[in-house]
Amino acid sequence: MFESAELGHALSKGEYKRVEPGLRADLLDAQYALSQDGRFPVIVLISGVRGAGKGETVNLLNAWMDPRHIFTSAFDKPTDEERERPEMWRYWRALPPKGKIGMLFGSWYTAPIIDRVFKRTKPLELARSIDEINRFEKMLADDGALILKFWFHLSKKRQKKRLKAIAADPDTRWKITKRDWDFFKLYDRFYAVSEEALRETSTAWAPWIVVEGSDPEYRAVTVGRALLEAMRKRVAAPPERRAKKSDAPPLVRPVDKLHILDTLDLSQSLPREKYRKALARQQRALALLTRHPKFAKRTVVAVFEGMDAAGKGGAIRRITAALDARLYRVIPIAAPSDEARAQPYLWRFWRDLPRAGRFGVYDRSWYGRVLVERVEGFAEEADWMRAYAEINDFEEQLARHGAVVIKYWLQISKAEQHRRFKQREKTRHKQFKITPEDWRNREKWNAYQVAAADMIERTSTAQAPWVLVESNDKYWARIKVLETLVEALAARLKG
Amino acid sequence: MFESAELGHALSKGEYKRVEPGLRADLLDAQYALSQDGRFPVIVLISGVRGAGKGETVNLLNAWMDPRHIFTSAFDKPTDEERERPEMWRYWRALPPKGKIGMLFGSWYTAPIIDRVFKRTKPLELARSIDEINRFEKMLADDGALILKFWFHLSKKRQKKRLKAIAADPDTRWKITKRDWDFFKLYDRFYAVSEEALRETSTAWAPWIVVEGSDPEYRAVTVGRALLEAMRKRVAAPPERRAKKSDAPPLVRPVDKLHILDTLDLSQSLPREKYRKALARQQRALALLTRHPKFAKRTVVAVFEGMDAAGKGGAIRRITAALDARLYRVIPIAAPSDEARAQPYLWRFWRDLPRAGRFGVYDRSWYGRVLVERVEGFAEEADWMRAYAEINDFEEQLARHGAVVIKYWLQISKAEQHRRFKQREKTRHKQFKITPEDWRNREKWNAYQVAAADMIERTSTAQAPWVLVESNDKYWARIKVLETLVEALAARLKG
Numbered sequence: 001m002f003e004s005a006e007l008g009h010a011l012s013k014g015e016y017k018r019v020e021p022g023l024r025a026d027l028l029d030a031q032y033a034l035s036q037d038g039r040f041p042v043i044v045l046i047s048g049v050r051g052a053g054k055g056e057t058v059n060l061l062n063a064w065m066d067p068r069h070i071f072t073s074a075f076d077k078p079t080d081e082e083r084e085r086p087e088m089w090r091y092w093r094a095l096p097p098k099g100k101i102g103m104l105f106g107s108w109y110t111a112p113i114i115d116r117v118f119k120r121t122k123p124l125e126l127a128r129s130i131d132e133i134n135r136f137e138k139m140l141a142d143d144g145a146l147i148l149k150f151w152f153h154l155s156k157k158r159q160k161k162r163l164k165a166i167a168a169d170p171d172t173r174w175k176i177t178k179r180d181w182d183f184f185k186l187y188d189r190f191y192a193v194s195e196e197a198l199r200e201t202s203t204a205w206a207p208w209i210v211v212e213g214s215d216p217e218y219r220a221v222t223v224g225r226a227l228l229e230a231m232r233k234r235v236a237a238p239p240e241r242r243a244k245k246s247d248a249p250p251l252v253r254p255v256d257k258l259h260i261l262d263t264l265d266l267s268q269s270l271p272r273e274k275y276r277k278a279l280a281r282q283q284r285a286l287a288l289l290t291r292h293p294k295f296a297k298r299t300v301v302a303v304f305e306g307m308d309a310a311g312k313g314g315a316i317r318r319i320t321a322a323l324d325a326r327l328y329r330v331i332p333i334a335a336p337s338d339e340a341r342a343q344p345y346l347w348r349f350w351r352d353l354p355r356a357g358r359f360g361v362y363d364r365s366w367y368g369r370v371l372v373e374r375v376e377g378f379a380e381e382a383d384w385m386r387a388y389a390e391i392n393d394f395e396e397q398l399a400r401h402g403a404v405v406i407k408y409w410l411q412i413s414k415a416e417q418h419r420r421f422k423q424r425e426k427t428r429h430k431q432f433k434i435t436p437e438d439w440r441n442r443e444k445w446n447a448y449q450v451a452a453a454d455m456i457e458r459t460s461t462a463q464a465p466w467v468l469v470e471s472n473d474k475y476w477a478r479i480k481v482l483e484t485l486v487e488a489l490a491a492r493l494k495g
Numbered sequence: 496m497f498e499s500a501e502l503g504h505a506l507s508k509g510e511y512k513r514v515e516p517g518l519r520a521d522l523l524d525a526q527y528a529l530s531q532d533g534r535f536p537v538i539v540l541i542s543g544v545r546g547a548g549k550g551e552t553v554n555l556l557n558a559w560m561d562p563r564h565i566f567t568s569a570f571d572k573p574t575d576e577e578r579e580r581p582e583m584w585r586y587w588r589a590l591p592p593k594g595k596i597g598m599l600f601g602s603w604y605t606a607p608i609i610d611r612v613f614k615r616t617k618p619l620e621l622a623r624s625i626d627e628i629n630r631f632e633k634m635l636a637d638d639g640a641l642i643l644k645f646w647f648h649l650s651k652k653r654q655k656k657r658l659k660a661i662a663a664d665p666d667t668r669w670k671i672t673k674r675d676w677d678f679f680k681l682y683d684r685f686y687a688v689s690e691e692a693l694r695e696t697s698t699a700w701a702p703w704i705v706v707e708g709s710d711p712e713y714r715a716v717t718v719g720r721a722l723l724e725a726m727r728k729r730v731a732a733p734p735e736r737r738a739k740k741s742d743a744p745p746l747v748r749p750v751d752k753l754h755i756l757d758t759l760d761l762s763q764s765l766p767r768e769k770y771r772k773a774l775a776r777q778q779r780a781l782a783l784l785t786r787h788p789k790f791a792k793r794t795v796v797a798v799f800e801g802m803d804a805a806g807k808g809g810a811i812r813r814i815t816a817a818l819d820a821r822l823y824r825v826i827p828i829a830a831p832s833d834e835a836r837a838q839p840y841l842w843r844f845w846r847d848l849p850r851a852g853r854f855g856v857y858d859r860s861w862y863g864r865v866l867v868e869r870v871e872g873f874a875e876e877a878d879w880m881r882a883y884a885e886i887n888d889f890e891e892q893l894a895r896h897g898a899v900v901i902k903y904w905l906q907i908s909k910a911e912q913h914r915r916f917k918q919r920e921k922t923r924h925k926q927f928k929i930t931p932e933d934w935r936n937r938e939k940w941n942a943y944q945v946a947a948a949d950m951i952e953r954t955s956t957a958q959a960p961w962v963l964v965e966s967n968d969k970y971w972a973r974i975k976v977l978e979t980l981v982e983a984l985a986a987r988l989k990g
Contacts, residue, residue: 058820066808067815067825068858074821081576105821174786291669313561320562325553326569326600330562337834363563 001198002191005153005212009222016217023224024064030231031065031101037235038099040144041342044227045107048152049190050180051162052213057152058103060220061227071096075106084299084356086401087111088136092350097342098144108133109197116193117186126193130200132393139390141205142383143344146234149206150223151198152213156187162214251454259453260468264411269473282482283322289486290327292493296357299403300489301395303365305455306410307448308438309420311471315410315481316361322482328359333368345369345379345387346394356402366391367407370455375447388458399463404492407464408481409452410471414445496693497686500648500707504717511712518719519559525726526560526596532730533594535639536837539722540602543647544685545675546657547708552647553598555715556722566591569600579794579851581896582606583631587845592837593639603628604692611688612681621688625695627888634885636700637878638839641729644701645718646693647708651682657709746949754948755963759906764968777977778817784981785822787988791852794898795984796890798860800950801905802943803933804915806966806973810905811856813973814980823854828863840864840874840882841889851897861886862902865950870942883953894958899987902959903976904947905966909940 034042044061046054062070073094082090088108096102112129115121121129141147154162163184167176183190202208209226211219270278289295302319304312320328331352340348346366354360369387373379379387395405412420421442424434441448460466467484471477529537539556541549557565568589577585583603591597607624610616616624632642649657658679662671678685697703704721706714765773784790797814799807815823826847835843841861849855864882868874874882890900907915916937919929936943955961962979966972 055819055821059816059818062820063812063816067812068808068827070825072820072824079574079576081574103820313563317558317562321554321558323554324550325557325567325598326550329567330565332563337832339832339834 001195001202001208001210002153005210006155006158007212008214009212009218010215011217011221013217016221019221023221023228027061027065027224027228030228030235031069033235034101034231035069035099040146040234041096041098042101042146042148042227042231043096043140044101044103045109045147045149046103046105046152047107047109047150048211048213049154049159050183051159051166052152052154052211053216053219054105054152054213056216057150057219057223058105061103061223064224065101069099070101070103072103073105075104075110081355085353086397086403088397089350089353092347095140095343095347097339099342108136109201113190113193113197117190126197127200130197132397133201134203135389135393137201137203137206139344139346139386139393142386145344146230147206148227148230149201149208150226151194151208151210152219153210154213156191158214159184159187253450259450260456261409261411261449261453264468264470266411266413266416266470266472268470268476270475270479272475275475275479278479279318279482282479282486283318285486286319286322286482286489289489289493290323294493297402298489298492299354299356299398299401300359300485301354301362301398301403301405302359302485303362303367303405303407304410305364305367305371305408305452306469306471307412307417307445308441309417309424309434310410310412311474311477312363312408312410314474315408315469315478316363318478318482319359319361319485323359327357328361329354330361330363333362333364333366346390349394353398365407366394367455367459370459371448371451374451375444388455391459392461392464395459395461395464402492404489405464406485406488407460407466408469408484409456409466410469410477412471414442416472417442417445496690496697496703496705497648500705501650501653502707503709504707504713505710506712506716508712511716514716518716518723522556522560522719522723525723525730526564528730529596529726530564530594535641535729536591536593537596537641537643537722537726538591538635539596539598540604540642540644541598541600541647542602542604542645543706543708544649544654545678546654546661547647547649547706548711548714549600549647549708551711552645552714552718553600556598556719559719560596564594565596565598567598567600570602570605576850580848581892581898583892584845584848587842590635590838590842592834594837603631604696608685608688608692612685621692622695625692627892628696629698630884630888632696632698632701634839634841634881634888637881640839641725642701643722643725644696644703645721646689646703646705647714648705649708651686653709654679654682748945754945755951756904756906756944756948759963759965761906761908761911761965761967763965763971765970765974767970770970770974773974774813774977777974777981778813780981781814781817781977781984784984784988785818789988792897793984793987794849794851794893794896795854795980796849796857796893796898796900797854797980798857798862798900798902799905800859800862800866800903800947801964801966802907802912802940803936804912804919804929805905805907806969807858807903807905809969810903810964810973810976811858813977814854814856817977818854822852823856824849825856825858828857828859828861841885844889848893860902861889862950862954865954866943866946869946870939883950886954887956887959890954890956890959897987899984900959901980901983902955902961903964903979904951904961905964905972907966909937911967912937912940 034040046058048054058072062072071094075090075094078087078090091104091108094102094104112121112126112133116123116126137147163176163180166172198208198210209223211222213219304316306312316330320330336345336348349366352360369379369391370384374384398405421434421438456466456468467480469477469480529535541553543549553567557567566589570585570589573582573585586599586603589597589599607616607621607628611618611621636642658671658675661667693703693705704718706717708714799811801807811825815825831840831843844861847855864874864886865879869879893900916929916933951961951963962975964972964975
């Protein structure tokens with residue numbers, strides 16, 4: 001992939017002077033058009049070898065364009081808040097909103113490549129990282145992002161020359177440290193690992209653009225033009241997303257129309273006395289687990305989904321009652337804010353992820369994408385269809401970072417829902433829980449049940465299982481929730 | 496202040512059982528009314544001595560009410576991201592949006608009191624903290640927040656008994672550490688310092704409510720009722736803010752109508768060649784300063800304000816051109832997002848404060864409150880009048896934390912603005928910079944000039960000075976900006 005970036009590409013100063021003003025004006029225009037369009041972000045990754053002009057190019061692009069609409073992020077050592085979340089958290093934080101350019105100096109490629117160069121990881125780990133990156137970038141692209149990945153390359157000979165030149169100039173000497181020479185010694189390894197990473201992540205939706213970095217004029221104009229053309233093309237002809245059907249084969253309905261939620265025995269119940277004892281026992285067990293020394297390193301992500309009045313709030317309160325209020329946050333999910341709407345739909349969930357040693361208890365969740373957004377038509381088929389895989393990726397990252405991810409579907413019968421709605425209308429402090437919208441949603445009962453069954457089938461994984469909770473009897477439901485939570489947490493703390 | 500909380504207040508279990516269900520239902524109702532009203536947040540501080548039931552009460556309130564609409568925050572050791580910002584940053588992050596309850600476990604009182612108890616600070620430092628807290632709470636209250644500050648108290652005898660009881664119970668033993676006994680040894684000192692802090696922060700807008708903490712039923716019902724009544728009262732009769740004029744005396748106009756911006760000599764200019772040399776020299780000096788070892792601990796906050804077309808963008812680009820793109824972020828300030836609108840107006844500026852070792856360059860800023868919001872009537876007089884002091888407090892905190900705060904007002908003549916507008920309309924890649932709104936704003940030239948003069952008079956401080964920049968000549972303006980920035984940064988790094 002690097003051969004053509006070792007040819008000694010260059011642009012004369014005269015030629016540069018001739019093209020620069022026009023390119024600059026065009027870039028500003030394109031940036032303005034992007035901002036006016038407002039439908040997609042531009043994500044520019046700047047990667048490559050030391051001394052190849054990455055910093056200079058970013059500085060130049062900021063100078064050419066309007067820096068107020070460029071979000072430049074550099075990634076140094078993670079902060080402790082970053083270390084308490086999965087690795088991708090810091091990159092999600094740096095994503096530009098729609099209509100803006102995000103310039104990422106260093107990126108999700110840095111750690112996988114460097115770790116492999118220094119043999120801190122095995123080949124298979126690099127392969128897994130590459131796979132995850134491809135999926136992540138696909139998600140961004142599917143969401144509309146224009147992704148430009150620039151790799152600044154120098155041949156071994158040229159890099160050596162360049163590092164020496166920087167070290168010799170009193171103005172730039174400070175830039176070169178022993179670390180740079182240590183890296184240089186590993187040039188061949190770095191070459192091989194990067195080549196592999198680039199080859200396997202040069203996808204249709206986010207191809208790499210390899211730029212020879214030795215000549216400042218050449219690299220500047222190359223990057224500038226590539227960015228310009230990509231922005232122009234995208235603004236002129238945005239992908240036809242809105243009316244797009246999914247390419248995926250349709251979800252298969254069981255021919256006997258039996259689905260998993262039908263198989264639950266909703267008649268299961270628990271007498272009051274047994275409930276009381278079990279509640280005290282489970283709450284105590286849960287409280288004890290939070291004092292386990294390993295708990296401080298864990299995050300618990302507990303998701304509650306279910307039809308209206310299925311008892312989500314009540315089950316959540318039986319969990320939180322066992323916990324010190326310092327240790328949890330209940331996160332109710334409503335319509336996204338305007339900042340969230342300018343980002344991929346998982347963005348707000350990434351943003352608000354709890355720290356280590358905390359419970360994040362979600363009253364509704366990212367599954368809204370494949371439940372309410374699907375049923376009500378707020379999301380296109382193509383968008384909610386891809387959400388299953390995106391959510392699995394998200395939860396896998398959580399689990400791998402040590403989080404305990406557990407998801408509850410609280411199932412009630414349609415008749416039981418009706419009974420509870422009526423009861424809520426009568427009870428003073430429950431009246432606010434029942435709105436005309438609840439009655440409207442009820443009319444779509446079957447559609448929601450089908451969506452829930454699909455969701456469970458496609459997103460119940462070993463690392464983030466769905467627990468189906470028979471909830472016609474509240475006592476039964478609450479104890480089942482607590483028991484399974486205690487079990488899952490205990491397994492992770494003691495395992 | 497603590498005498499009446501040493502009387503041995505208690506509520507019988509029977510009485511508790513009688514009142515609890517009604518109180519609980521009422522609190523839920525009130526919480527719902529708060530959420531429906533959506534005009535103000537409720538900020539509940541939970542402070543006091545160890546063993547007095549703070550945690551239990553917070554847990555209980557979360558159990559009584561709907562925990563989905565309560566934001567409980569506890570403040571442990573600051574994270575490194577928090578340490579890179581002024582102390583109040585972490586509290587700003589924890590403020591609840593309008594319509595919600597924020598429960599703060601530990602608060603802005605903790606550090607000032609503890610530091611004084613352990614004599615890490617002097618009496619005057621405590622006094623200054625108290626003053627700052629009062630101003631901060633006043634700002635919150637002026638912004639509409641309902642603030643309830645609970646102090647959980649125990650007499651010395653009762654605290655000792657309580658700690659012993661907790662330590663004796665195998666279920667709670669883990670809660671008591673050596674630190675608790677160390678604290679207990681300082682009971683008298685803690686009593687005296689807290690008493691002073693409470694006395695001096697028990698204001699009309701945020702009075703303390705001291706609660707005797709020995710009897711669980713008593714303290715629960717006391718806190719529950721206080722919260723209930725405060726919420727009810729506020730929802731029923733919100734303060735009449737919207738049509739409110741400021742109580743402050745009107746701004747005094749100089750009787751000769753001469754104001755500071757009139758005194759600038761706008762004819763000052765710099766020939767092109769001199770400009771080029773000075774630009775290179777200053778940019779180099781600025782770049783060198785960022786490599787000063789102390790820079791990594793500093794934040795630079797550079798604010799640009801001025802009439803449209805005054806050259807803010809151009810001046811900013813002459814700064815950023817000198818900097819590594821990793822070191823700065825240009826932050827353009829536009830209308831607030833819906834998340835920001837649910838918070839005090841300084842919230843979003845707190846949220847996006849740059850880390851240490853970074854430049855935050857603001858193209859327009861928090862001064863919008865006393866410029867565009869004042870002139871266009873987006874903010875009430877009472878609100879923008881108080882903003883001067885609030886902004887000074889904000890910048891003082893930045894400066895005290897080590898930030899270099901520098902503010903530029905770029906002044907052009909009305910004729911020069913007209914010339915630039917016309918020119919922009921002609922230049923291809925500048926057309927997007929000129930909109931009908933710019934022409935409309937121009938009609939209010941004089942009102943903006945008066946607002947700017949008031950702003951400069953009231954917010955130019957030693958720690959965060961305004962630099963008035965004669966900007967009819969762009970070369971002159973840019974060099975003045977760079978020179979003063981270099982000077983200010985050098986003084987702080989070398990001082």
